[in-house]
Amino acid sequence: MDILADLKWREAVYQISDLEALRKRLATGQPIALYCGVDPTADSLHIGHLIPFLVLKRFQLAGHHPYIVVGGGTGSIGDPGGRKTERQLQTMEQVNQNKQALTKQMTRLFGTDNFTIVDNYDWLSRLSLLEFLRDTGKLFNVKTMLNKEIVATRLETGISYTEFTYQILQSIDFWHLYHHEHVQLQIGGADQWGNLTAGINFIHKKDPQAAVFALTIPLMVKADGTKFGKTSGGAIWLDAHKTSVFEFYQFWFNQDDRDVIKYLKYFTFLSHDEITQLEHEVQTHPEKRQAQRRLAQEVTTFVHGAAAAQAAQEISTILFEGDVTQLSVRQLEQAFAKMPAITISDQATNIVDWLVTNQLEPSKRQAREDISQGAIWINGQRIQDLNFRVDPHSHFDGQYILVRKGKKNYTLAQVQA
Template sequence: MNIIDELTWRGAINQMSDEEELRKKVEEKSIGVYCGVDPTGDSLHIGHLIPFMMLKRFQMAGHRAHIIIGGGTGSIGDPSGRNSERVLQTMEQVHHNEEALTSQMKHLFGKDNITIVNNYDWLSKIDLLSFLRDYGKLFSINTMLNKEVVSSRLESGISFTEFTYQILQSIDFHHLLKEKDVELQIGGADQWGNITAGIDMIHKIEGSDTEAFALTIPLMLKADGTKFGKTAGGAVWLDPEKTTPYEFYQFWLNQDDRDVVKYLKYFTFLTKEEIDELAKKVAAEPEKREAQRRLAEEVTAFVHGKDAVIQAEHISKALFSGDVKMLTATEIKQGFKKMPTVEIANESMNIVDWLVSTQIEKSKRQAREDVTNGAIYINGDRIKDLDYIINPAESFEGKFVIARRGKKKYFLAKVK
């Protein structure tokens, strides 16, 4: 299947310049393709992942993938998708973020057919007068004002700094075309104006017959109309310290039946036949959630590795069954990250006193009643003995005690 046909089937194309010529190009030879990200933070989130999944598909189809980590553009701020000016970061913070994002990209893309560059390397060498003479003259203010990324900001206001962003992005495209033979730029739907501005500049400098192409990805919305990638707790990050692999797995596992097939097309490398089969199961047996489970497995393995999938499934099984004894201290740290948590001293204590001191129970009377009735579990074991002694050193490497009241109310006690 032609890569353009595959992306079309996956619903991954919003706009594309010169489709007929690009389609022919990717069939004839390996072409250079690039996608960029600015180091506004020290981790990608899953919203960032969408265009890079498309870049990964080009890489897997034998094309030469290029990633720009925008150390230069990131230092001034992209106006798209915002109603106000970005707060400029220190260059020290920008460089820290560059290193973190580069590490994530290397993990996702491996070593074959991939080049990672930083646009600070060439943008920082352009002096002001050269910028105005060599590039500023090529851009019409009228045209720039009509670009959606700028026009959407005119009412709230936009600085000259962010206004010039599309010129810098155009310079990036031209630089990669000349230095790396990159002919196609991929971006989100909001990047169409910036990418086509680059194509226009390339034609003015190199000639109108120079081949340069644009491809953008649709804005992704959930079936309920809300923006994809956000949860009640905020963004879903690729950094395991920000979003644990277990949380990451659970995010995908909990997707709506109405969205899961779309996400399988976007975020996995399963074949059309495999996804069509899973789509049938969603329609016939939605309660089994096989499509969601496969989605969670595939995306978690891609981002965090297969061992992370095994660990996430292990944590899920333990929490569902209540058999938390099977968990390691590391797994507890992941699975109980958002559970009610208290700190305790590393000392033994009677269960009734312990339940009250941790505020799991409001009174000794209630604690005694719940213990007697079998409603209290410590580290997965039901405790009905009012004389039971809790010793934190005896469980989970002496780091945690897990209490449960009733069927599902878990509490995590962390040893100080």
């Protein structure tokens, strides 16, 4: 199956500027150079960046040459897309620090073979104002620019000239890569279609015979209608210091049955047959969550490596299916980095009093009822004895107590030093 057919099966294509011409270009057997851009607005990528990167990676695995433009230039002025207000400008020092962090992450995802990272600051910073206005600005029609969705949505609240020119700078990027690196294809999200086609039009005005293309990716929406990647806890980062590997693994493992096959198609490199088999498992044995487990394993391996993915899977298995006392203090801290936590006294206390004092139960009556019904677990042990004494020093080097109420309601209690 060719790359475009595979992308279509994986529901990874929304629009292509000239499908037949691109198909013919790919059919020549000669590798195509393609790119997408990312602005260094933070010191880590998040899972939203995986959406275009997975398309780049598939082209790379098919023998083509992906480029990523780290927007040291565009990132210093701000992209108007997806927001109703102006972006807060960063210092150049912060932009450079972010560029270094993102470059390291992208190199881990793509390796160094048949892959190139460039920085548009290298060419945009050399433009003079007069050169920009005469040689570039003259080729852009303001009416056309205003009609671009990415700008039109901001007209009511206002948009600065700085952010208004972003689409011109992105077009210069495409021209530069086409002219100097023979890049012919730019990819981006569905909301970037206006910017991508602006780049094609700009190149055609400078070189009418140029064979250049744009491909956009569908907006990733969950079955409940909410945007993919948004959680109550904030962004899911690729940096393990910002989102632990366990949290990352759990994000994928907790996906809805209605979404998991779509995500397996898009975010993994499993074959069509493997995904079809997992789809059958979802339909016949959804309680086993085989598809979710494979999704979590594959994406975590891609981002963090096989060893880290295996460690996250082991923590998950122990936490939800095994003996939690097998967890090390480090594993416990990783698992509960952003989950409910309380601070407790280091004194041994009756279980009923302990639960109420630490606000894990609203009253002694409710505490006794939950204990009697077997709903309370302390360090993996079900407690049904109302006279049980909670000893903070019994497990986890005397640093923590792990409380479970019901099936999955965990709280980590840190013992005061």
